[in-house]
Amino acid sequence: MTRPLKIMLVAAEASGDALGAGLASALTARVDGPIAFVGVGGPRMAALGIDSPFDIAELSILGWLEGLKAYGLVKRRVADTVALAVAEKPDAVVLVDSWGFTIRVAKALKAVLPGVPLIKYVGPQVWASRPGRARTLAATVDHLLALYSFDAPWFEREGLPVTVVGSQAVHVDMDAADGARFRASRCMAADAPLLLVLPGSRPGEISRMTPVFEQAVAQLKARRPDLQVAVVAAGTVATEVAARIAAWPFRVQLVQEAEKYDAMRACDVALATSGTVSTELALAGAPMVIAYRFDGLSYAIMRPFFTGKYATLFNIAADAEIAPELIQADATAERMAAEVGRLxxxxxxxxxxxxxxxxALDLMGRGAPDPSDLAAEAVLAVIAKKNAGA
Structure with missing residues (x-):
């Protein structure tokens, strides 16, 4: 009986779990024969039969101090992951995102399973900070599946083969989004000026950004009494956002996650906390102003490592500040009001x-084939090359 092709997938956070599940499904559809998966992941991978030896929620670590406190736990989970690989003897290991965890796993696997191809899916953002990580990755893995074309040169310069597969973010389907439906649901005139505010999806972002957004909107409304305002409450922080905007001294429409894309289509301008939401807004055709404030101590620690010119992905792709970016000291109510007001x-x-x-979205791969399919093709090519060499 032919031994099935065995792929190990390692994902340590929710976004990686989604990428891993997509890759597993694409590999299953592409391989003409038996295929098996093992690895570390979350509920989406588990739904495909990939049982994780531990709960990856343990590894949801943000910030320098939290990372230091969790160092012992991370070491144990790296050891558990390596032990699983040694026991299962996969034909290839795909390490998905989560730099801090997966680079440790990769280094350990390189030592104990030197003949097994190691493939990194999503590289570190060396164009934004710590470019030396490109050399570290090139010395550790055999291939990189990159999300964007501007990723590739950083790693190829270090001798690491790269396949640009694209990002699922630019494949969000906006066809069903209906701005007129949103306005009608709020009894809002078709020509009423509408500002959409997106304060973020993490508690820290809400606490830091919502007060300054309130000040900026107050200034805008003082000059434009007819301005309509809607605020998106991401599912993870919906209760906190609702409570905060309830105290704003002017009328605001609360937008739930399910109607977010309709609101993006409906708005004239968006004021958004920096993040992947900027790509969604661009897909919806909404001009925007991007803002972000870090915790003061964290920013002081991290600032020397920031080397990129821009924070927004489509600005990076275009190498131009298409959407204004107001970061840290520049993220004042006055600057936000001025930029939004201009638009x-x-x-x-x-x-x-x-x-x-x-x-710029086209430069990021909009309209290209599905990223999971391209990633599956690249993984199989790496395995075939290894087998041919053997």
Missing amino acids: LDDADARADQAARQTA
Whole structure:
């Protein structure tokens, strides 16, 4: 009986779990023969029969201090992951995102299973900070599956083969999003100016960004009494967002996660906390202003490591500040109100920015084949190359 092709997938957070599940499904569809999966992951991978030896929620670690406190736990989970690989003897290991955890696993596997191809799915953001990680990765794994074309040169310069597979973020389906439906549901005139505020999806972002957003919106409404305002409450922080905006001294429409895309289509301008939501807004054709404030101590520690010019992915892809970015000291209510006000008052500026955002999305892989399919093809090519060499 032919031994099934065995792939080990290692994902240590929810986004990686989704990528791992997508890759497993694409591999199953592509392989003409038996295939088996083992590894570390969350509920999406578990639904495909990939049982994790531990709960990856333990590894949801953010920040330097939390990382130091969890060092012992991380070491134990790395050892558990390596032990699983040694027991299962996979034909390849795919390490998904989660730099701090997966690079430790990769180094250990390179030592104990030197003949097994190691494939990193999502590289560290060396274009934003710590470019030396490109050399570290090149010395540890055999191949990188990168999300964006601007990732590749950083790693290829270090001799690491790269396949650009694209990001699921630019494959979000906006076809069903309906701005007119959103306005009608709020009894809002079709030509009423609408500002959409997106304060973030983490508790720390809500506490830092919501007060300054309130101040900025107050300034905007003082000059534009007819301005309509809607605030998106991400599912993870919906209760806190609702409580905070209930105290705002002007009328605000609360937007639940399920109607977020309709609201993006409906708005004239968005004011958003930096994050993947910027890509969704661009897909919806919404011109935006991006803002972010870090905790003061964390920013002081991290600032020397930031080397990139921009924080927003489509700005990075275009190598231009298409959407204004107001970071840390620049993220004041006055600056936000000025940038948003400029767009609200100038229809041509809004149209120009939306068009430039759309063009940048094309640079990020919009319209390309499904990333999971491209990733599966690349994984199988790496395995075939290894087998041919053997």
